[in-house]
Amino acid sequence: MKALVYxxxxxxEIRDVDVPVAGDDQVLVxxxxxxxxxxxxxxxxxxxxxxxxxxxxxxxxxxxxxxxxLVGKRVAINPLMTCxxxxxxxxxxxxxxxxxxxxxxxxxxxxxEKLAIDVRNLTVIDDDLPFAEAALAEPLACSVHAxxxxxxxxxxxxxxxxxxxxxxxxxxxxxxxxxxxxxxxxQIAETNALRxxxxxxxxxxxxxxxxxx
Ligand SMILES: [Zn+2]
Ligand SMILES: [Zn+2]
Numbered sequence: 001m002k003a004l005v006y007x008x009x010x011x012x013e014i015r016d017v018d019v020p021v022a023g024d025d026q027v028l029v030x031x032x033x034x035x036x037x038x039x040x041x042x043x044x045x046x047x048x049x050x051x052x053x054x055x056x057x058x059x060x061x062x063x064x065x066x067x068x069x070l071v072g073k074r075v076a077i078n079p080l081m082t083c084x085x086x087x088x089x090x091x092x093x094x095x096x097x098x099x100x101x102x103x104x105x106x107x108x109x110x111x112x113e114k115l116a117i118d119v120r121n122l123t124v125i126d127d128d129l130p131f132a133e134a135a136l137a138e139p140l141a142c143s144v145h146a147x148x149x150x151x152x153x154x155x156x157x158x159x160x161x162x163x164x165x166x167x168x169x170x171x172x173x174x175x176x177x178x179x180x181x182x183x184x185x186x187q188i189a190e191t192n193a194l195r196x197x198x199x200x201x202x203x204x205x206x207x208x209x210x211x212x213x
Contacts, residue, residue, distance in 0.1 A: 001016070001017060001018075001112060001113040001114050002015070002016060002017075002112070003015055003017045003056045003108070003113065004056065004057070004058075004112070005017070005053075005054050005055065005056055006043060006044055006051070006053050006055050006057050007053050008046075008053050009045065010044060010045060011053075012044065019114055020108060020114060020115060021116060022067055022116040023116065025119055026068075026116050027065050027068035027069075027070060027071075027116070027117065027119050028065075028066040028067045028114055028115070029061075029063040029065055029066065029075065029077065029114065029115050029117060030063050030064045030113070030114055031061050031063040031110055031113060031114060032063045032064065032131040033061070033062050033132050033135045034060055034061040034062075034109075034110040034135060035058075035060030035061075035136065035139065035169075036058070036060075037058075037060055037139065038168060038169070038170075040058060040059075040104070043057055044057070050105060050106075051104070051105055055104070055108070055109070056104065056108040056109045056110075056111055056112050057111050058103075058104050058109040058110035058111035058112070059077075059079035059102060059104040059105075059109055059110060059138065060135050060136070060138045061077045061103075061109075061110035061115065061138075062075065062076050062077065062125065062131045062135045062137070063075065063077070063115070068119055070119065070124065073122075073124045074124065074125050074126075074127065074129075074131075074134075075122040075124055075125060076122070076123045076125050076134050076137040076138070077110070077115070077121055077122060077123075078121040078122070078123070078141075079102055079103045079104065079110070079121070079138060080094065080095065080101075080102050080121070081100065081101045081102075081103070081118050081121060082095075082099065082100045083099045083100075084120065086099075103117065123137070125137075136173070139170055139173055140177075142170055142173075143170055143173035143174040143177050144177050146170070147174055147177045147178055150162075158181075158182045158184065159184070160183070160185065161185045161187065162178050162183050162185060162186045162187065163187050163188075163189060164178075164187070164188045164205075165189050166188070166189065167188045167189075167190035167192070167196065167207060168195075171188060171190075172188070175188055175199075175205045179204045186204060186205040186206070187205060187207070187208060188206070188208070189208060189209075189210035190207050190209070190210075191211055195207070196208070196209065
């Protein structure tokens with residue numbers, strides 16, 4: 001199969017690589033779409049020593065299951081594989097599991113045609129949800145988590161002024177999550193004028209330049 005392999009600082013190439021073999025409790029997913037995370041760019045620029053080339057990056061992926069019980073289903077992928085059976089996994093803190101592996105970190109990621117992944121990392125998605133939108137599930141989950149933490153720490157005050165630092169994908173999604181939760185006073189600090197213009201067009205937040213205000 002073809003895969004986009006990160007081969008060194010600011011270098012990548014399409015290569016023919018072996019189709020991954022699904023292990024126990026894993027399935028093979030025919031990938032349809034994969035978003036580019038800021039951390040993928042970070043790695044590609046040579047700023048992440050945890051991601052050692054040659055490596056297939058990418059972890060915001062969706063596709064169609066090719067093997068196992070969910071065969072034929074359209075799925076969004078949780079890229080963090082965990083043991084599922086330690087004290088952290090059993091208490092909802094899977095991100096602290098000692099044997100966790102994020103795809104595209106040490107194991108191959110999703111800038112490829114196929115991916116082997118634990119079946120419990122899959123969420124079946126509706127037939128009418130476009131893959132390009134479904135691929136936002138992983139970054140959206142990060143934003144939902146951030147908003148939940150903010151509400152836990154600061155309380156559930158819908159009239160509070162919300163300030164999001166940075167209007168990239170995660171910041172924008174966090175603003176949209178706050179809006180979905182009923183918050184009305186949302187502001188985003190963003191130094192990039194083009195991004196501010198785009199954010200203002202969405203119409204639910206005020207975007208301002210933190211270098212000027
Ligand atoms: Zn990411
Ligand atoms: Zn675990």
